[in-house]
Amino acid sequence: MRFSFSVTSMSHHPRDDEWMMQSEFGLALLADKLGYDLVALGERHFCGIGGGNPLQTLSALAPQLKNAWVGTGITVVPDHHPVRLAEQINILDHLSRGRALIGLGSGMAPEDSIGFGFDLLKQNKQMLDEGIEALLRLWDKAPDDEPVNIDNSYYKGTLLERISPSPYRKPRPHLKTTASSPAHIERAARNGWPVYFMTRDAAETQAAFEQFQNAVLEHDHSQSVLDHIAEWTSIVTLAMHIAETDAQAAEEHEFLHAGIAPIFTRKAKYGDQAKARQGVVGQVPGTQDRGPAFHRHMEFWGSPDTVADHVRELEKLGIGLFHVAFVGPSDPQGQAIVERSLKLFADKVMPRFQQNPVRPYRKRIGS
16 A cells, blocks of 8 residues: 655745745655655645645655655646646656656635636536647647647637646656546546545545446556556545644644644635625535535544544555645644644554555446
């Protein structure tokens, strides 16, 4: 089983941004030193939750990592012109020597739409589908092929020659998508991509996971592709925390949560303003409500034994990659707590699973 760490440092104010960026780098380097298989950054804009361009940050970070892969969780496809995004991903692919796993998704922050000037109601599906389709055509184009025309709902352009540099991995970089809908699951299965599930535990994950496995096996993938999918398909347990005892974990979790709560309250306020500017009332159609109730439901904390029991159920299900997403620090005291948690998970949980082979995909799963 593999383990990844999601770096989510946060800033309350512009004066804290320098600390936030240093915190991101420090935690990523520590995770690499501790033996995590991948360090990931998400893409969030305008709110002080990490830097706004994970591909740029990871390009600076990748050459400094000794063992860990780099990944995005996720790259918000609608926020980028496909040509520029293909170039940026290819550069990261080279700087990481092919050890990059690029998560592609739509993002669901209403602020993104008005900040980047597009229609919020098209962001979640239409712009994501158009963007991914354009990326695949751009990566497949050789210099002498016919031009690739992009005429999407927002982005336009014509590629006459090729994307340069080409990706380190041929023919395309390693990609990954969310498993948030049957359409997403089918696209990943068809292309031979791993997915990640944003669910709390094995019971919540099982039905969609088996749906994905069966969808993968409907396509004629090589065994190496099947192994790659199995090894890198993951679940992310949001707002997780680990400490020496369950009681200590609960206390520290609440401390960290209290530190970041004002950031999410502010983000929700501006999200409502963004929706109002586009005439959207309530939940954006086609998106998941990720408000306070969702985050409280997703929270998980405990001692090493408690956390290991949680991971073990996911391993039994067949998850190949457990994605560690601790409550992010917003100040030096929180940073020290997260570093301690990061070390404890590496020392007392990861060794119980790292030598265990990932369960291979088989036909007729669930029959």
